[in-house]
Amino acid sequence: MSRATRVSTIRRHLVEGGLVDLGLSEAAQKAGHPARREADGFTARQHVDATGALLVIVGAYGPDWFTTMREARHRLEQPYVKCHVDGDAAGLADHELLVRWATSAELQARKTAQGAGQAQLAALMRQQETQQRAEEQRRALEDAGQSGLF
Structure with missing residues (x-):
């Protein structure tokens, strides 16, 4: 089982990287529609996978949500942040990324x-x-x- 990934830690790393936390509720996040937001930004929520590991789902929102998603991925994969970002995980929308701590390998x-x-x-x-x-x-x-x- 991998190390628990806390939403507050991931949120802090993204805010320190210059991204704006929109603070959307979990219901608004699951509703999708990333381009309907007026401001570019992200929001994060906690997720438990099938193995019981605690992960984070980061969603990008705003008129230029694709750029926000790319910036979030870049920030989280920096050597000093040490996260693994997966945009192709099952159950994710196009504007969402699954984030967990990277393994040493x-x-x-x-x-x-x-x-x-x-x-x-x-x-x-x-x-x-x-x-x-x-x-x-x-x-x-x-x-x-x-x-x-x-």
């Missing part, structure tokens, strides 16, 4: 993937710096009047 896989992406970026930057230095050396030689040697 999921966090390790996320860290490895991020490291691989950063390694590619670092290699590309080193290659560009090498090319730039070679170009600067070539220009310096040309400026010194030694272009005929090459």
Whole structure:
């Protein structure tokens, strides 16, 4: 059984990330209709899955609810928040995300993937710096009047 995920903790992480908590009742959340809200924001409710684990369902609302949902997912999957977000879980509406604490294996896989992406970026930057230095050396030689040697 996974660690309990409290709605107050998830709500705090999202508010600290700049999202607006609309504070809708559970009945209003289950009614859906995310685009009918005037302001963009989120709301969260507690959920117990089939295994008895305590999870959180985060719903995005407002005219641009899809962007709000994307921002909520991004915020909750940050390394310092350590959540796992599932938008494809059974029983969820299009504007809802299922949130639980990530396991150490999921966090390790996320860290490895991020490291691989950063390694590619670092290699590309080193290659560009090498090319730039070679170009600067070539220009310096040309400026010194030694272009005929090459």
